[in-house]
Amino acid sequence: MIVLRFAASPSRDLHLGDLRIALINALVARQRGEGFLLRITDRDPKALAEDPEQTIQPILEKCVRHDQIFHQSESLHRYRQLAVSLVERDKAFVCTCSPETPDNETYACNGACQNHTPKERARIYEEKRPYAIRVIRPDAPVVFDDVLAGTITTHPDTIGDHLLLRTDGVPSEAFAGAVDDMLGGISTVIRDEAERLRTAQEIHIRSQLGYTEAITYAHLPPLSGELPAIKTLFEEGFLPDAIVNYLLTLGQTPPAKIFTFPEAVAWFDLQHLSAAPIVYDPEALLELNREHLRRMDDKALSGLYRFADADIGRLIKLYLDEAPTLRELDEHIPQIFAPKPCDGEHGDTMRTLASLIASAPPFDDFEAFTAYLIDQTGLYGDSLSIPLRRILTGRTDGPALSDLYPFIRSYITEVARCQP
RNA sequence: GACCCUUUCAUCUAGUGGCCAAGGAUGCUACGUUUUCAUCGUAGUCACAGAGGUUCAAAUCCUCUAAGGGUCGCCA
Numbered sequence: 001m002i003v004l005r006f007a008a009s010p011s012r013d014l015h016l017g018d019l020r021i022a023l024i025n026a027l028v029a030r031q032r033g034e035g036f037l038l039r040i041t042d043r044d045p046k047a048l049a050e051d052p053e054q055t056i057q058p059i060l061e062k063c064v065r066h067d068q069i070f071h072q073s074e075s076l077h078r079y080r081q082l083a084v085s086l087v088e089r090d091k092a093f094v095c096t097c098s099p100e101t102p103d104n105e106t107y108a109c110n111g112a113c114q115n116h117t118p119k120e121r122a123r124i125y126e127e128k129r130p131y132a133i134r135v136i137r138p139d140a141p142v143v144f145d146d147v148l149a150g151t152i153t154t155h156p157d158t159i160g161d162h163l164l165l166r167t168d169g170v171p172s173e174a175f176a177g178a179v180d181d182m183l184g185g186i187s188t189v190i191r192d193e194a195e196r197l198r199t200a201q202e203i204h205i206r207s208q209l210g211y212t213e214a215i216t217y218a219h220l221p222p223l224s225g226e227l228p229a230i231k232t233l234f235e236e237g238f239l240p241d242a243i244v245n246y247l248l249t250l251g252q253t254p255p256a257k258i259f260t261f262p263e264a265v266a267w268f269d270l271q272h273l274s275a276a277p278i279v280y281d282p283e284a285l286l287e288l289n290r291e292h293l294r295r296m297d298d299k300a301l302s303g304l305y306r307f308a309d310a311d312i313g314r315l316i317k318l319y320l321d322e323a324p325t326l327r328e329l330d331e332h333i334p335q336i337f338a339p340k341p342c343d344g345e346h347g348d349t350m351r352t353l354a355s356l357i358a359s360a361p362p363f364d365d366f367e368a369f370t371a372y373l374i375d376q377t378g379l380y381g382d383s384l385s386i387p388l389r390r391i392l393t394g395r396t397d398g399p400a401l402s403d404l405y406p407f408i409r410s411y412i413t414e415v416a417r418c419q420p
Numbered sequence: 421g422a423c424c425c426u427u428u429c430a431u432c433u434a435g436u437g438g439c440c441a442a443g444g445a446u447g448c449u450a451c452g453u454u455u456u457c458a459u460c461g462u463a464g465u466c467a468c469a470g471a472g473g474u475u476c477a478a479a480u481c482c483u484c485u486a487a488g489g490g491u492c493g494c495c496a
Contacts, residue, residue, distance in 0.1 A: 047496060095494090132494060149425065158423060158492065166494040173496080193425065197491050221426070222489060253433050253445065274426095274433070277489055281431050284446075294458075318457070403456060 013229035014059050016280060017192070020247040021220060023261070024273075025190045026064045027248070030265050034187065038066040039180060042073045044170045059230050062240040064261075070184070072176050079171035079179055082209060083133045083164045087121075091208040092135045092164060094121055114161070133165040135205055142200040147218035148275040154200035162201050178202035181215060188216040190270070195219065218270055223250070225280035233285075237326025239296075242289040249288075250278050258291050290324035293317070305333055315407035318399040335394035336408065342418035346387035350418060352377060353391050357416040366405040391416050 029036035038060070060066070086092035095113040114136065116124070124131055142154045164175040171179075181189065181202065189199070196219050228236075233243060241260060248254065248264045251273040256263075293301070298313025304326065305312065316333055323329045342350040356376055363369040373388065374380055389396060392408065392415055408415050 041496080044496080097494090146425095152424080155423075160492080163494060168494080170494085172494085192490095194490055196424070219425085224489065249432060249445090251432080255445095257446065276426055276428095276433095278432080284431060287446075321457070400456060 013231050014056060015227040015229050016233075016243075016247065017223040017227055019060075019063060019230055019243070020223060020250065021190060021192060022060060022064050023244060023247055024220065024268075024270070026066070027261070027265060027268050028188065028190060028270050029067075031268065032188075035067040036065075037068045037070055037184065037186075040069065040071045040073075041173065041176070042071055043076065043079075043173075043176055045073070059234070062234070063230075063244050070180070072171075072180065075180075075183075076169070076171070078183075079176055080165060080169060082179055083171070083175070086135060086164070086208055087133060090136075092133055093161075094124055095132045095134045095161075095163075096124060096129060097132075130167045132163055132167050134161040134163050135208055137161050138204045138207075142204050144199065144203055144217060146196075147216065147270060148221075148273060149219060152196065152200070154197065158197065159201050159204055162205070164205070174198045174201040175205055178205040178209070182206055182209065182211045182213075185213070186215060188218070190218045190220065193219040193221055218273075220273070221251075221275055221277045223278050223280050227280055228282075235327070237328065237330070238285065238289050239292050239326075242285065242292040245292065246285045246288050249284075258288070258295065286324045290320050293324070293326075294320055311407040311410070315404065318403055318407075322398075332393070332395065332398065336392070336415060337411065338394065339417040339419040340391055340394045342391070346390060349377070349379065349383070349387040350391045353387060354416050354418045357391075358413050362409070362412075364409075366402040369405060391418075 026036045038057075040056070083092065087094055093114045094116060097113060113134075137156045137159055139156060141156060142159060144152055146152050162174060163172050165171055177198065178201070180186070191199075199217055199219070230243070234240075244261050245259060248259075248261070248268065249257075252269065254264070255267055294317055296313070298310035298317075299308060300313070301316055302309050302312035305316070307313075315336075316329060319329055319332050323332055340350065342348075342354070353373065356373065360372060363372065370384075370388075373384065377384065385401070386396060389398070389401060392401065392404065398404070
């Protein structure tokens with residue numbers, strides 16, 4: 001089973017870098033016919049301001065589907081049990097150093113605790129003194145193979161006497177992760193490069209626990225730049241498919257510019273992902289979003305604006321050049337069908353046009369339509385086209401009216417209305 | 421401070437010692453096709469971070485320098 005873990009901290013919204021890792025996990029799991037597990041790291045109830053399921057899942061689900069979900073809060077007793085067993089086998093020790101540390105200093109256990117005799121230990125338990133549990137650092141460097149970066153060696157001192165259980169009984173991320181991967185029979189872990197040290201710690205912990213199954217690790221390079229939260233991207237009108245498309249093009253050369261998740265399953269290759277850091281390029285995302293919108297079914301697209309008319313979809317697509325996201329389209333599309341403010345310089349003309357159009361016969365094409373208006377009003381050039389554009393679109397800019405007309409023709413009396 | 425990772429066009433990348441005076445895709449610029457836009461076609465634009473080695477031969481291996489990122493908590 002491939003594993004994916006998310007920090008449950010609601011202090012930071014899920015961003016593009018997180019989603020990329022989630023996607024790649026899901027993709028590789030799919031390729032291998034394995035499951036994709038979403039692990040909620042809710043070990044510390046005090047640290048949770050919001051229910052992670054409410055904040056993470058709705059966002060994730062639009063882009064990736066998981067097969068299973070696991071909450072660390074459900075197996076807190078197991079972490080403790082295993083930590084204690086390590087102490088009994090002299091792989092770990094009970095640490096009574098004070099958790100309070102002066103503001104600027106890095107806290108470190110002075111090592112004295114490591115030499116507790118079993119008798120001293122019993123007394124600590126008996127007196128109910130607060131204690132934490134730490135693993136004894138490895139006596140040799142921890143070595144593992146990373147799919148992208150090759151062999152990684154971590155020195156014992158870097159790993160340190162890693163803390164397993166806090167005084168309050170909450171397990172550390174590495175400890176909980178090590179245990180979960182072991183008990184869950186996890187085959188592959190794909191995560192951020194920043195967690196590389198954690199990997200070494202987990203390997204050490206697991207070997208102390210006597211677990212020998214090898215786990216494949218891939219540490220992905222970070223995405224740098226101003227990473228927007230996924231939530232924000234949705235609000236700005238990016239399609240989940242476009243975001244998925246963008247994220248999966250990074251680190252390799254896809255066979256096509258535009259593709260979907262299921263298509264990527266066929267060619268994506270974890271082994272050949274680039275290990276170089278990647279700069280988030282908003283332009284590229286925008287371009288892909290435009291392209292995904294363009295390829296959307298006309299009728300489905302119109303549905304976003306409560307129509308079920310392929311013509312409206314085609315109308316919307318005329319605006320894609322200037323408005324590549326749904327939010328930007330919102331500045332153009334709804335007002336076409338809303339009553340227009342008939343004020344200012346062209347107000348009178350707009351009112352005239354509105355009533356003229358309301359009583360006019362239907363016209364097949366734009367030329368016949370304008371010919372009729374010219375004939376009826378005696379206006380021509382800008383003095384006609386500007387108010388006409390305003391009464392039809394509510395704006396003074398946009399695609400050519402002749403392009404727009406065929407699609408709004410059947411809605412013309414609804415379109416050409418003045419606000420009361 | 422210590423340790424780790426990374427560094428090819430504007431962007432994403434191909435490239436694991438000769439096929440690389442570096443290829444593709446996207447972008448951009450022209451031109452063409454097209455009823456406009458889009459599509460499509462053609463052409464152009466643009467890169468091996470720097471310096472030293474090793475070698476008959478280096479984008480590719482080694483060393484140093486620089487830049488970017490990361491990790492060193494009873495932080496999530």
